[in-house]
Amino acid sequence: MNAQRHYKRISALESTYGTNVFGDTDNFANILFSKYIDNKSYWKIGLNYFEKTFDYTGNPIKAQQLDIQETLDREFLESLARDWFVSGSYNRTIASNLKSIYWNIGIGCYLGTEYTKHPEKEYQFIVGPEIGTEVELFILPKLAIIVGIKEMWSPLSVKEWNTVWNAGLKVLLYK
Secondary structure (H helix, E strand, O other): OOOOOOOOOOEEEEEEEEEOOOOOOOEEEEEEEEEEOOOOEEEEEEEEEEEEEEEEEOOHHHHHHOOHHHHHHHHEEEEEEEEEEEEEEEEEEEEEOOOOEEEEEEEEEEEEEEEEEOOOEEEEEEEEEEEEEEEEEEEEOOEEEEEEEEEEEOOOOOOOEEEEEEEEEEEOOOO
């Protein structure tokens, strides 16, 4: 569900949910408020949830105290980080035929917290910039195919670089 776009001073609430189809079933969800400045530029702010699977190495001192098989089993463990963060971005349409095709780029930042459990619970602060692009192709007046990519960087996270790809349908809900 995305906001109506490309009309001056219009605002909307939008929400997105997705899951990784290329491996681990990590999830991404958000709820955003967007406001158009003019028909080509807009800003967004909202709350996001992002899961990311990662491998970590167990404690080498504890690993030495275990037998050989336990050491092999525990040396590399898969874990899940859960990020809750607030993000804001400025977006601009850089190419369009003003009817059915829109190519947008955006730059912004985010801050929040990351929760991991390996083997005990840990919380850490995350902050970083994000950059993204998306293409909208309207196949009906209120229905578009949307494809996008966003890159987020946080030196404080368990994974410094995080890429979110999305593809789906955009349905405009207005009269």
